[in-house]
Amino acid sequence: MTHEEIVQAVKDIIHTIAPDEEIGGLNLTDPLRDQIELDSMDFLDIVMELRKRYGVQVPEDDYKELATLQGCADYLAPHLADHELVTNA
Amino acid sequence: MSRSTHYFTGSRDGKRPSSGDALDKAKDHYDVVVVGSGLAGLTAANILGRAGHSVCVLEQHYNFGGMATWFKRRGGHVFDISLHGFPIGMKKTCRKYWGTSISDRIVQLEGVRFDNPQFQFNTTFTREDFTHKLVDVFGCASRTVEAFYETLRAMNYYDDDGRTTAELFEEFFPGRNDVHRLLMEPISYANGSTLEDPAITYGIVFSNFMSKGVYTFTGGTDLLIREMRAILARNGVDVFGRSQVDEITVEHGRVRGVRVGTREIRAETVVSNAGLKATIERLVAPDHFDDAWLDAAKQTKLNCSSTQVYMGLGPGEDLPWIADLFFTSTRPEFDSASLADLHGQSRTFSFYYPKVRPGTGRHTVVSSMNANWSDWADLSESDYAAAKARLEEDTLKALEVHVPDIRSKVTHLESSTPRSFAFYTQHTGGASFGTKFEGLRYSMELPQQIEGLYHSGSVGIIMSGWLGAANYGAITANKVDARIASLAADAAPSS
Numbered sequence: 001m002t003h004e005e006i007v008q009a010v011k012d013i014i015h016t017i018a019p020d021e022e023i024g025g026l027n028l029t030d031p032l033r034d035q036i037e038l039d040s041m042d043f044l045d046i047v048m049e050l051r052k053r054y055g056v057q058v059p060e061d062d063y064k065e066l067a068t069l070q071g072c073a074d075y076l077a078p079h080l081a082d083h084e085l086v087t088n089a
Numbered sequence: 090m091s092r093s094t095h096y097f098t099g100s101r102d103g104k105r106p107s108s109g110d111a112l113d114k115a116k117d118h119y120d121v122v123v124v125g126s127g128l129a130g131l132t133a134a135n136i137l138g139r140a141g142h143s144v145c146v147l148e149q150h151y152n153f154g155g156m157a158t159w160f161k162r163r164g165g166h167v168f169d170i171s172l173h174g175f176p177i178g179m180k181k182t183c184r185k186y187w188g189t190s191i192s193d194r195i196v197q198l199e200g201v202r203f204d205n206p207q208f209q210f211n212t213t214f215t216r217e218d219f220t221h222k223l224v225d226v227f228g229c230a231s232r233t234v235e236a237f238y239e240t241l242r243a244m245n246y247y248d249d250d251g252r253t254t255a256e257l258f259e260e261f262f263p264g265r266n267d268v269h270r271l272l273m274e275p276i277s278y279a280n281g282s283t284l285e286d287p288a289i290t291y292g293i294v295f296s297n298f299m300s301k302g303v304y305t306f307t308g309g310t311d312l313l314i315r316e317m318r319a320i321l322a323r324n325g326v327d328v329f330g331r332s333q334v335d336e337i338t339v340e341h342g343r344v345r346g347v348r349v350g351t352r353e354i355r356a357e358t359v360v361s362n363a364g365l366k367a368t369i370e371r372l373v374a375p376d377h378f379d380d381a382w383l384d385a386a387k388q389t390k391l392n393c394s395s396t397q398v399y400m401g402l403g404p405g406e407d408l409p410w411i412a413d414l415f416f417t418s419t420r421p422e423f424d425s426a427s428l429a430d431l432h433g434q435s436r437t438f439s440f441y442y443p444k445v446r447p448g449t450g451r452h453t454v455v456s457s458m459n460a461n462w463s464d465w466a467d468l469s470e471s472d473y474a475a476a477k478a479r480l481e482e483d484t485l486k487a488l489e490v491h492v493p494d495i496r497s498k499v500t501h502l503e504s505s506t507p508r509s510f511a512f513y514t515q516h517t518g519g520a521s522f523g524t525k526f527e528g529l530r531y532s533m534e535l536p537q538q539i540e541g542l543y544h545s546g547s548v549g550i551i552m553s554g555w556l557g558a559a560n561y562g563a564i565t566a567n568k569v570d571a572r573i574a575s576l577a578a579d580a581a582p583s584s
Contacts, residue, residue: 017185039178041560045185048567051574052140 003073005085010072012088013049017042028070053086111331112352119145120573122347122356124334127155128555129545130362131317132186132562138324140570145327147334153318155514157555159310166401166501168453169310173414173439174198174303175555182559191316198303202412206421207267216300227268237261244292246551254291255284270423274416278437280553281392281459281522283425290526290550303414309446339377344541357576358569360543365528366517368544378538386531393429394507394519396460398484401501402452411491413440429459432479436487456484462518465507477504523547543569
């Protein structure tokens with residue numbers, strides 16, 4: 001996956017976890033929590049969904065890397081290089 | 090089939106004999122065995138089942154739900170133990186981990202009322218209304234109120250500064266016993282905490298709980314648990330009641346499974362949704378723990394227990410509108426410890442109007458008090474019966490002030506005590522709200538002691554109540570899912 005595809009993958013996951021939130025306008029650099037209503041439980045669900053869809057393990061100490069979409073892309077890029085984007089059913 | 094004369098635990102009221110082997114259909118091996126069917130256990134089981142793991146839930150009682158439970162009595166009475174009320178967050182939690190068939194039934198309570206010698210009013214239980222009460226009724230400065238909220242909102246569970254809740258209140262609202270009462274009383278009833286508990290636990294709970302109203306589940310606890318069981322079945326989770334886990338088996342520092350009587354069910358991972366103390370003191374043999382860790386963990390203190398009085402109104406009987414949740418006290422001043430006094434003066438009433446179970450037309454009232462195990466544990470049978478009779482009489486007298494003809498409407502009256510809670514849930518000391526703050530650490534550290542063994546349930550005050558328990562179930566499920574994934578990765582042949 002490219003950086004753009006990883007951002008899409010994370011947005012897709014956020015959409016399944018928080019379907020009421022408007023994710024179209026999310027920017028890359030502001031913390032996700034400042035842009036939409038995501039709490040710490042939602043981040044846990046993002047991590048679990050990343051594991052389920054892409055087999056990527058994010059250790060608890062690294063959760064903070066996922067605070068922004070850019071952070072997600074940078075952190076996940078080495079793990080997801082060989083994966084195809086899974087689209088929401 | 091021959092009928093066994095063996096009576097399962099929990100049979101004292103109904104004497105329904107168990108017949109046959111409750112674990113007849115259980116497999117010999119699962120990826121995950123969950124011990125206990127409280128909301129933490131059920132939620133963890135559902136998430137893990139949904140993720141494709143083989144999961145089984147074992148519950149000692151014939152009902153599921155743990156403290157999220159109900160009971161029925163002759164005459165069409167259905168009593169809920171803990172249905173009113175939980176924070177708004179439960180709606181999102183249920184939607185994510187259970188689906189909309191459950192979350193769509195979560196509705197806001199319409200009326201919450203306080204009545205004590207210091208203040209009497211209705212509240213929407215929202216941040217806006219608490220601000221209004223603190224500023225316009227109690228005369229606090231609005232900047233103080235805002236600063237108080239901000240301080241609470243900024244609190245994280247990992248930065249406990251050692252302050253107690255009483256110290257926090259004194260800092261913002263010095264000498265204002267009435268304000269302390271408003272801020273503390275509902276939370277004490279919700280999670281058993283007191284003014285002496287860490288301010289951090291108060292801050293986290295307040296920000297979740299006293300901000301956007303109080304909620305309930307339309308259809309009653311029985312419908313909730315029935316729906317959860319149907320969802321679990323669809324996700325392939327095996328659930329077995331009447332199955333008392335006697336031991337969590339451990340081999341070479343790693344969990345091996347659980348033993349129910351003479352039968353062992355093997356599992357790579359065990360999630361204990363039994364009480365934390367029961368898990369470490371009763372279910373696992375002590376030699377599997379580090380001695381110093383076990384000694385320290387055993388020092389974990391428990392929150393208080395409860396008494397409840399259940400009043401069922403006959404068919405066709407009406408009840409005037411008072412509130413869904415009514416916090417009452419005749420004590421002139423507030424002090425936290427007195428909420429758990431034997432035959433004390435403070436109690437909450439949960440009024441279950443017909444809207445809770447649409448179509449039934451029935452009303453029930455459940456009164457709750459906090460209570461200390463030590464006040465009830467050693468009473469002789471006759472003293473115990475007398476104490477229960479007094480509890481029921483005191484409660485009717487307190488309710489008569491608001492509903493003068495209540496005695497003529499009630500056709501079923503019954504009470505429970507810390508002994509009842511201990512009997513039905515097997516919680517150490519009949520604890521209704523899990524452990525004090527320090528328990529969270531030991532609950533979380535359990536897998537470092539025994540590989541593959543996790544705890545989930547009411548601990549640390551912040552992980553208690555319906556929302557705390559369900560969320561902790563999700564947190565634990567995430568850890569278990571990660572472990573199963575890494576075990577699978579280790580087992581896969583390297584390319």
